Amino acid sequence: METPAILAEALTKRYRPDAPPAVDMLSFRMPRGATWGLLGGNGAGKTTTIAMLLGLLVPSGGRVTVLGHDMARDRFAALARMNFSSPYIALPARISVAENLRVYAHLYDVPQAEKRIVELAAQLQLTELLDRPAGELSAGQKTRVALAKALVNRPELLLLDEPTASLDPDTGDWVRGWLERYRAETGCSILLASHNMAEVERLCDHVLMLKQGSAVDEGSPAALLAKYGRDDLEQVFLDIARGRPREAMPA
Numbered sequence: 394m395e396t397p398a399i400l401a402e403a404l405t406k407r408y409r410p411d412a413p414p415a416v417d418m419l420s421f422r423m424p425r426g427a428t429w430g431l432l433g434g435n436g437a438g439k440t441t442t443i444a445m446l447l448g449l450l451v452p453s454g455g456r457v458t459v460l461g462h463d464m465a466r467d468r469f470a471a472l473a474r475m476n477f478s479s480p481y482i483a484l485p486a487r488i489s490v491a492e493n494l495r496v497y498a499h500l501y502d503v504p505q506a507e508k509r510i511v512e513l514a515a516q517l518q519l520t521e522l523l524d525r526p527a528g529e530l531s532a533g534q535k536t537r538v539a540l541a542k543a544l545v546n547r548p549e550l551l552l553l554d555e556p557t558a559s560l561d562p563d564t565g566d567w568v569r570g571w572l573e574r575y576r577a578e579t580g581c582s583i584l585l586a587s588h589n590m591a592e593v594e595r596l597c598d599h600v601l602m603l604k605q606g607s608a609v610d611e612g613s614p615a616a617l618l619a620k621y622g623r624d625d626l627e628q629v630f631l632d633i634a635r636g637r638p639r640e641a642m643p644a
């Protein structure tokens with residue numbers, strides 16, 4: 394069987410012994426080349442899951458294997474082949490966009506770093522912004538810089554936490570279109586956490602619904618719509634979040 398992009402086995406995170414786990418025995422196998430959506434209400438455990446997949450948080454239990462590398466033993470080999478972007482992690486504000494990208498390119502030991510930066514800047518419409526301090530950019534511009542940072546090492550796996558949060562509809566649409574093209578060109582696997590159901594329907598071939606740290610349902614967007622008898626994923630999300638049993642739902 395092909396090595397999966399991500400294999401999570403009984404993944405658990407307990408921040409405090411007296412609190413319920415933030416992620417509770419979560420298991421899934423995400424194939425290479427897939428785009429999966431991680432959905433769930435506030436506090437469902439999405440960011441905690443992504444942090445464990447990245448090795449930023451040590452699981453309280455269970456195991457993560459990324460691109461065949463066990464994150465507990467072989468984290469650095471996995472990290473070289475993956476990357477992430479999150480609106481919660483600010484890039485150093487005083488240095489320029491180009492300097493930011495240069496730092497990350499060197500951290501990842503990217504060959505021909507300057508060429509890669511120029512190439513990414515052209516693709517993500519950042520060329521005019523390269524000399525500006527990162528802290529002076531608008532939210533939409535920062536999101537494009539964060540994407541450039543996430544792609545600097547040509548990752549085989551991309552973890553995206555709320556990739557279009559705080560973007561206007563036009564910029565959000567542009568980012569989604571860009572991700573679609575990037576995925577088609579490179580075969581990159583993508584796991585994205587999002588509250589934007591239209592985005593998930595457009596980009597994801599599989600959805601994992603989290604509630605209180607556990608997967609409560611999963612499937613392709615089309616399969617979930619059929620299962621819950623709904624017209625859009627937003628209604629499915631509400632059914633699951635509010636714990637409405639399927640038989641009690643309107644036809």
Ligand SMILES: Nc1ncnc2c1ncn2[C@@H]1O[C@H](COP(=O)(O)OP(=O)(O)OP(=O)(O)O)[C@@H](O)[C@H]1O
Nearest residue numbers: 408409415416433434435436437438439440441442
């Ligand atoms: N550093 C922390 N210390 C203690 N508890 C935490 C910590 N980080 C998160 N939690 C708790 O873990 C649970 C899951 O949080 P997490 O941030 O993973 O959820 P989320 O699904 O990403 O939510 P949101 O959609 O609001 O971003 C929440 O109950 C949260 O309060």
